[in-house]
Amino acid sequence: MNSISWNEGIVVDIIKSYEDYQEINVKTDFGVRKAINYTIFTGIVNIGDQITVNTTAVELSLGTGGYDFVVFNHSLKNKALDKAPGHIMKLRYTPYQFKTLSVEEQDSDYHLEIEKFNTLNKFPIVVGTLHSQVSVFFESYKHLSKKDTTAVYIMTDGAALPIQLSNNIRVLKSEKIIDYTITVGNAFGGDYEAVNIYSGIVFAYEVLKADIIMICMGPGIVGTGTKYGFSGIEQGYILDAIEKLGGTPIALPRISFSDSRDRHKGLSHHSITILKDIVNAHCIIPYSITDLDKDSFINNQFTDNGLDLKHTIINTKGYNYNEIVSEFIVKPKSMGRTYTDEPYLFDACISASEFVLGGEANAKYARENCLD
Structure with a gap:
């Protein structure tokens, strides 16, 4: 074979x-x-x-x-290992295994700071499933915040492993829309490397002093048409990790009324599986739909699957989101579909930005309704 x-x-x-x-x-x-x-x-x-x-x-x-x-x-006959610190291997036990200086290891300047971590103090962290959600979330956050903020993107190893593959991230970094990147697990190439998602979150919060953190895989989600056979299922255990660390988990839903596949109509079967059967944490699920028929369709999916009892669901009904998107540097596109074709997927990202920027009112709401 x-x-x-x-x-x-x-x-x-x-x-x-x-x-x-x-x-x-x-x-x-x-x-x-x-x-x-x-x-x-x-x-x-x-x-x-x-x-x-x-x-x-x-x-x-x-x-x-x-x-x-x-x-x-073939022109590179030999390549010597550099003497820089770092002993954590990525792509372990493959011909391309290589060393990194992980933020957690004892040779790291951040080892002691990470050890001091205690809790996220209800800090909100957004988790997506599609790489196309990343640029929309961060651009809308920077647009709406109207102030200098520290934005951190944590890329998982659920899809592409090298962050360099993402031209979107390269552009967002150059434009200071994303300030720092962390690649966790076997993903690599970020500003910082971490062994797993827990320590990646801790580093972003405790050391980088992030104002906002979003977690999502790189380009190339895997799906099989089965209930559990898709790489976006990682959203569930990442949301649980956020709650276990004392944070407020915010789940970006995958919504479409343009996808020809029935299993992805409205709230995708991926999101239903994660939010119903995988995640244990009580999450905030933001979205934005003003069309009454489409909103009714989505709400029926929420209630039929018991998601309204398990999570806090918020429709921000953002009437001017298209104006925000028109100012984006990276034009949203998912699976060949633009914002005009697929507004509801991207509007949920802007809804999440609005929620995390809601100040003390939303923080109080999260404390009283989302976590014990």
Whole structure:
């Protein structure tokens, strides 16, 4: 059984080049193909270099944007390990395992600060399931806050592992919409690395002094059409982690009235499964729908599944959200659908921003209604 395909080629063009990430054109036996190069593994490639690319995803027509991935750079014969501190391995026991300086380990400057952590003190943390929700949440938060804030994005390993794959995050960082990134588990490439989601949250709150934290996977959610077989199911145990650490968990629902698949109509079966059967915490679920028929459809889903009894559900009914979106730097898009096509998915992100920016009134509401 052969589960991976490789092909050799020559680099003929450099499309984009950053210190840690390159997009290139490669001439192969199958013509010129696009490829992505993560320099942590294979170094910087140049025009004329002979390389080997992993072609598996393109051959399977998966959602990688039509890119192959560089697995070997024949011009890079040897690569010495640097002497920087760090002993925590990511991609462990694979040919590409590499060391990181995790924020928790004893060589870290932050080890003692993390050890001092006691509680999140009801601090609200937002958790999504689709990477497209990330830019909308942070852009709306920065737009509505009207002040300098420290925004932290924690990327899980539920989808793409390298944060460099996300052009959205690169743009949001450069525009100071996201201030810091933390990659947890086997995800990598953030400003900081953490062993797991618990210590990632603790670091963002205790050390970075975040004003807002959002947690979500990178690009490339996995789904199988079965009840439990999707990577977004991680939202459930992350929401539980927030409550266990003393925070206020806010769940971004996946809502669509444009998806042709019945299981994703209104409140997606993914969200229903997570919020009904997986999560134990009492969560806040913000959304925004002004259309009476669509709101009635969603509310029937909430009540039929007992979610109105288990969680606090808030419809912010944001009439001017389209005006907010019009000022975004990153234009929202999910699975090829824009904000015009799919407003309700993205409006829930703006609703969450409004809630966490609601000040003491919302904080008091959360304390009295969401957590014991």
